Amino acid sequence: MILTINILIGLITIIHLYILWFEMFAWETRGRKVFKHFPDDLFPKTKTMAANQGLYNGFLAAGLIWSFLIENIEWKTNVSLFFLSCVAIAGIYGALTASKKIFFVQTLPASITIILIILTRF
Numbered sequence: 218m219i220l221t222i223n224i225l226i227g228l229i230t231i232i233h234l235y236i237l238w239f240e241m242f243a244w245e246t247r248g249r250k251v252f253k254h255f256p257d258d259l260f261p262k263t264k265t266m267a268a269n270q271g272l273y274n275g276f277l278a279a280g281l282i283w284s285f286l287i288e289n290i291e292w293k294t295n296v297s298l299f300f301l302s303c304v305a306i307a308g309i310y311g312a313l314t315a316s317k318k319i320f321f322v323q324t325l326p327a328s329i330t331i332i333l334i335i336l337t338r339f
Contacts, residue, residue: 218337225330226281226297229304232322233278240271252316277304298334301327 239247244267245260260267280300287293308323 218333222297222330222333222337223285225326225333226284226301229301229323229326229330230278230281232326233274233281233304237271237275237278240267240274242271244268244271254316273307277307294334294338298331301331301334305331 312320
């Protein structure tokens with residue numbers, strides 16, 4: 218079960234590093250492909266805002282990476298649960314405001330991982 222949790226955290230981390238990249242550095246190219254329903258003229262106008270969001274996604278990835286470096290199991294669990302909860306909440310907000318697909322990309326994997334961590338603890 219621990220291996221599965223670590224793999225899921227790793228995948229969620231990679232997703233957030235990808236989001237960091239496309240929101241900070243490829244908003245006007247890759248961003249248009251991800252958010253197809255947004256008008257094309259919106260991307261240049263929102264480039265700075267998207268970069269800011271990308272930075273926040275980078276912080277989520279950094280927190281999840283940090284969880285791999287913690288040896289104390291209680292701290293590791295708490296840090297993992299905190300950052301996974303942040304990912305899930307951000308995904309819910311994104312699904313409600315930007316694209317329903319965000320729920321499946323962010324919220325669902327984070328929620329499944331949270332549940333597995335909680336089941337493993339008890």
